[in-house]
Amino acid sequence: MKKLTFAYEMKLTFSAPVTEHRFQLRCAPVTGPRQQVIDVNVQMDPPVALESTIDSFGSLVMTGYLPEAHTEFGYRATGIAFVDNANIKEEPFKPLYRFQSALTRPGSAVGALVGICRARLEALDGADELDRARVIMDEVYGAFDYTPGSTTVQTTAEEAFAQRKGVCQDYAHVMLAVCRGLGIPSRYIAGLLDGEGATHAWIEVYHDRRWIGLDPTHNRMVDDNYITIAHGRDYRDCMLDIGVFSGDTVTQSQWVNASVHESLV
Known part of the structure; x- marks a missing residue:
């Protein structure tokens, strides 16, 4: 703590x-x-x-x-x-987090990434949702360039990934699009992280009756340094x-x- x-x-x-x-x-x-x-x-x-x-x-x-x-x-x-x-409390599952939202709906660019991730996941033996989400996070992180000013708050996951650059919001939207495309319930998080100087965005996946955070911008699991402000389907629920x-x-x-x-x- x-x-x-x-x-x-x-x-x-x-x-x-x-x-x-x-x-x-x-x-x-x-x-x-x-x-x-x-x-x-x-x-x-x-x-x-x-x-x-x-x-x-x-x-x-x-x-x-x-x-x-x-x-x-x-x-x-x-x-x-x-x-x-280390002691995240259980929460009831909400089915809406299985489905794409306005800002995460995939096109051809994100669809190709879904295919790449699916191939990697099929090679895993006995992987649970969290293991699979880590693989997806690694793929998203490796395919993106963090570029401030390259997107706006209206940019979709497909638009950001088509140009392979964006900011934390875009990393989160792309990872959500892939997770949901592969059947992993996931949600958008807006919050605070030391060293950012502004708000930060990451995602959570539903695993073992709990929501577990992953930060694709930094390619790491969310820890005790992250403060959650709002969560929802995508940025529009968390403005x-x-x-x-x-x-x-x-x-x-x-x-x-x-x-x-x-x-x-």
């Missing part, structure tokens, strides 16, 4: 004043099967009241409304997470912030920063 102190900050700057700003945040982790979260604090700028609920995937969702004109919007989420990957507002020809720029530090238990 590790005790991790975390902070996640996001700031939007608008080129002109905006009003009628309605937003939805998934920026704070909650207690779950592999972590206990305490002392969570979310500070908003400008100050605004938040309403909280838990979505159908179990992630904390906060919503708010800023009717007044403003040119900046941001938040800072802090807290402490006790992460214990940390989304909103709509009124404004006249407004552009926006975003700044984010994330930090995770280990503390003594």
Whole structure:
């Protein structure tokens, strides 16, 4: 077990004043099967009241409304997470994680990778879902180049893999596409990892009644250094912030920063 102190900050700057700003945040982790979260604090700028609920995937969702004109919007989420990957609690299986989603649906490029992985898996003797997922992770890692700016949040697994480059979100989507294509239930995770400077994405596969994490961007198993914020079928179920507002020809720029530090238990 590790005790991790975390902070996640996001700031939007608008080129002109905006009003009628309605937003939805998934920026704070909650207690779950592999972590206990305490002392969570979310500070908003400008100050605004938040309403909280838990979505159908179990992630904390906060919503708010800023009717007044403003040119900046941001938040800072802090807290402490006790992460214990050695004692992950059991969870009931949800069949939807067997099926492809909008961002993981494979085409010819991902389909070819599924074929390569299938051939490797057929050579394994007595492999379980976790063993098979490790093989898939290794193939995804070896076939990708980590290239910031090469994709957007709308890029699908097929589009990213066709160009063989992307970021953590794309690695996760491609691995999900292959796992699901080979019958391995899997889900997308958005969270925090020390050293990233921003949020990170990885996947989990369902094995022995538990969800086990794998990080294809780094080709390693998820350990106690990872804090889960949200999970779902793909990125669209785990967007940390989304909103709509009124404004006249407004552009926006975003700044984010994330930090995770280990503390003594």
